[in-house]
Amino acid sequence: xxxxxxxxxxxxxxxxxxxxxxxxxxxxxxxxxxxxxxxxxxxxxxxxxxxxxxxxxxxxxxxxxxxxxxxxxxxxxxxxxxxxxxxxxxxxxxxxxxxxxxxxxxxxxxxxxx
Amino acid sequence: xxxxxxxxxxxxxxxxxxxxxxxxxxxxxxxxxxxxxxxxxxxxxxxxxxxxxxxxxxxxxxxxxxxxxxxxxxxxxxxxxxxxxxxxxxxxxxxxxxxxxxxxxxxxxxxx
Numbered sequence: 652x653x654x655x656x657x658x659x660x661x662x663x664x665x666x667x668x669x670x671x672x673x674x675x676x677x678x679x680x681x682x683x684x685x686x687x688x689x690x691x692x693x694x695x696x697x698x699x700x701x702x703x704x705x706x707x708x709x710x711x712x713x714x715x716x717x718x719x720x721x722x723x724x725x726x727x728x729x730x731x732x733x734x735x736x737x738x739x740x741x742x743x744x745x746x747x748x749x750x751x752x753x754x755x756x757x758x759x760x761x762x763x764x765x
Numbered sequence: 766x767x768x769x770x771x772x773x774x775x776x777x778x779x780x781x782x783x784x785x786x787x788x789x790x791x792x793x794x795x796x797x798x799x800x801x802x803x804x805x806x807x808x809x810x811x812x813x814x815x816x817x818x819x820x821x822x823x824x825x826x827x828x829x830x831x832x833x834x835x836x837x838x839x840x841x842x843x844x845x846x847x848x849x850x851x852x853x854x855x856x857x858x859x860x861x862x863x864x865x866x867x868x869x870x871x872x873x874x875x876x877x
Contacts, residue, residue: 683863685863693869694769694866694867694868694869695852695865695867697864697865700863700864702863708863710864741809753799753814754799754811754865756801756809756810756811758807759807759808761806
């Protein structure tokens with residue numbers, strides 16, 4: 652069975668500090684990988700998706716970047732955090748062409764920027 | 766303009782009191798509509814995918830239905846463990862095809 656891991660579970664960072672969140676998937680090959688953010692009072696918003704190693708697509712302009720150094724590893728980064736980067740970050744995976752594929756979510760990382 | 770609107774925002778039910786949650790959507794071409802359950806501090810848990818109007822799916826006390834403009838999540842004889850936020854999301858033809866557009870969710874509380 653497939654398992655998705657995210658770490659850290661919670662993170663408190665000062666404004667202007669760097670960020671690195673990691674997501675790994677087990678039990679599947681060539682997954683599509685996604686980063687979403689869930690802010691208070693708002694729905695989940697897709698930030699990045701990747702269909703393969705080194706292939707990253709950004710859905711919204713922002714202060715964040717993503718990388719996929721290995722098939723089942725997805726990393727979300729920032730060089731300098733802003734207050735508005737606070738939120739609940741969720742990694743998800745799917746298999747297939749991307750169209751109507753079910754996305755399965757990880758446990759999330761709660762990021763607070765002070 | 767929101768593509769996905771969920772109502773009500775919050776719902777309180779007595780154990781055994783059946784009800785329905787609504788998800789209205791406006792998209793150019795629906796590829797799929799997804800229902801998730803999210804417990805506080807956790808990632809969303811997949812429940813159902815619906816692809817075409819008239820389709821229905823069931824799982825335990827939950828039943829999801831789909832029309833051309835909305836989806837309903839029917840909860841029959843709910844139990845306290847059904848308390849959670851229920852999220853609706855759509856995938857449509859207007860974007861890359863990968864993004865799920867989520868509603869803000871319905872927070873359900875079932876009391877004993």
